[in-house]
Amino acid sequence: GDLASRVEVEGDGDIALLARDFNKMTEQLNRNEEVRRNMVADIAHELRTPLAVILGKLESIQEGVLPSTPETILPIQDETLRLIRLVRDLQQLSLAEAGKLPMALSTVNLRTIVGKIMEQFQIEFEERGLNINISGGKIPEIIGDADRLTQVFVNLIGNALLHTPSGGSLSVLLEEVENLRENEVAGEDASRRLRDVFRRKDDKTEEAGSKEKNSRDESATGGWVQVTVRDSGEGIPVEELDHIFDRFYRVDKSRERENGGTGLGLAIAKEFIQAHGGTIKVESKLGEGSSFRILLPVRPQTL
Ligand code: ADP
Numbered sequence: 001g002d003l004a005s006r007v008e009v010e011g012d013g014d015i016a017l018l019a020r021d022f023n024k025m026t027e028q029l030n031r032n033e034e035v036r037r038n039m040v041a042d043i044a045h046e047l048r049t050p051l052a053v054i055l056g057k058l059e060s061i062q063e064g065v066l067p068s069t070p071e072t073i074l075p076i077q078d079e080t081l082r083l084i085r086l087v088r089d090l091q092q093l094s095l096a097e098a099g100k101l102p103m104a105l106s107t108v109n110l111r112t113i114v115g116k117i118m119e120q121f122q123i124e125f126e127e128r129g130l131n132i133n134i135s136g137g138k139i140p141e142i143i144g145d146a147d148r149l150t151q152v153f154v155n156l157i158g159n160a161l162l163h164t165p166s167g168g169s170l171s172v173l174l175e176e177v178e179n180l181r182e183n184e185v186a187g188e189d190a191s192r193r194l195r196d197v198f199r200r201k202d203d204k205t206e207e208a209g210s211k212e213k214n215s216r217d218e219s220a221t222g223g224w225v226q227v228t229v230r231d232s233g234e235g236i237p238v239e240e241l242d243h244i245f246d247r248f249y250r251v252d253k254s255r256e257r258e259n260g261g262t263g264l265g266l267a268i269a270k271e272f273i274q275a276h277g278g279t280i281k282v283e284s285k286l287g288e289g290s291s292f293r294i295l296l297p298v299r300p301q302t303l
Contacts, residue, residue: 042248046086046263050079082260089264093247096271103145103275110227110296111139113146114172117153124161131169139176139225142298148272155265156229156292162259163290164233171231177224177295223298230291236284244282245270276300 006026009019057076060066095101114134118125125132153172160170236244236251243249248263269292273280277300284290 039247043090046248047083050083054079054083078260082262086262086264089262089268093264093268093271096268096275099275101148101272101275103148105143105145107141108144108146108149109141110149110225111136111174113150114153114157114174114227117150117157118172121157121161125170128161128164128166128168130161130164130166133169133171134174135171136174137176139174140223140298142225142276142296143300144276144296145272148275152269152272152294153227153229155269159265160229160231160233160290162261164231168232168289170229173226173228173230175226175228177226180224180295225296225298227294227296228291229294230289232289235286235288236282236290237286238284241282241284245280 006023007019009016054076057066057072061068061072066072092101111134118132118134157170157172164170240249240251244251245266247267249266250261250263270280273294273296276296278294278296280295281293282290283293
C-alpha cells in the first residue's frame with residue numbers, strides 16, 4: 001500500500017489549496033517509495049541468482065558429484081569476486097546518489113590517467129587485434145578525484161573492449177572546450193550540479209574558518225575538458241540508449257553477466273562524473289559503434 005493517502009477538499013479556498021499541495025507532496029513521497037522498493041527488488045534479484053549458483057556448486061563438490069579441482073573451484077571464486085564488486089559498486093552508487101560521495105580533490109591530468117589505463121589494457125587490446133588511438137591537443141589539468149575519474153574511464157574503456165570485435169578500433173579523444181554554447185543543455189545541467197559541489201565545499205571551508213575563497217576565485221578559468229571514448233563495436237539499439245545509464249540495465253541480460261559485469265558500470269560512471277559537475281552522453285549506431293562523451297569543468301568551483 002501507499003505511504004500516505006489523499007485529502008479531498010472541494011473548492012478553491014485556502015484549505016483546498018493546502019490540500020492540493022499536500023496531495024502533490026504525497027504523490028512525490030509515494031513515487032520515491034516505489035523507486036526504493038524497485039531498487040531493493042533489483043538488488044535482491046541480482047544477488048539471489050549468483051548466490052544460488054555458488055551454493056549449488058559448493059554442495060555438488062561436498063557431495064562428491066563434482067571433483068574438488070581448480071577447474072571447479074575457480075569459477076566459484078570468480079563469481080564470489082563479482083558479487084564483492086557488485087556490493088562495493090552498489091555502496092558507492094548509493095553514496096553518490098545521496099550526494100555524499102567522499103571526494104579526494106587534487107590536480108588531475110586526464111591524459112595521464114587515460115594513458116595508464118590504456119597501458120593496463122594493452123595485452124587484451126593486442127590479443128583482440130584492436131586498433132588503439134589516443135588523440136587531441138593540449139588540455140588543462142582539472143580539479144577532481146583521480147581514483148573516481150580512473151574508475152569512470154576503466155568502466156568506459158572496459159566496455160568498449162568488451163563490445164568491439166577483433167580487428168575493430170577504440171579511440172580516446174581529449175580536448176579543451178572553451179565555449180560551451182554548442183553544449184548549452186549539458187552546460188546548464190552541469191552548472192546546477194556544480195553549484196551543489198561548490199556549496200558542499202563552501203560549507204567545509206566556512207567550518208574551518210579559512211579565507212581560501214579568494215585564492216580559489218583567482219585561479220578560476222571556467223574552461224571545460226571533453227573526453228570522447230569511441231569504439232567501432234556492435235553498437236547499442238536506439239531504443240536502449242535512454243536506459244543504459246540505469247542501474248542493472250543490460251542490453252543482453254544473460255551474456256553481460258557472464259562477462260563479469262555488474263550492470264552498474266555506466267550508472268557509476270554517470271554519478272561520478274556528475275559529482276565532478278560534469279555530464280556524460282552517449283551516441284551509438286547499431287553495427288557501427290558507440291561514442292561516450294564526457295564533459296568536465298576544469299575548476300568545479302567557478303560556476
Ligand atoms: P555491464 O556491467 O553489464 O557492462 P554497464 O553499466 O557498464 O554494465 O553497461 C550497461 C549495458 O550497456 C551493457 O550491458 C551493454 O549492453 C551496454 N554497453 C555499454 N557500453 C557499450 C559499448 N561500448 N558498446 C555496446 N554496448 C555497450
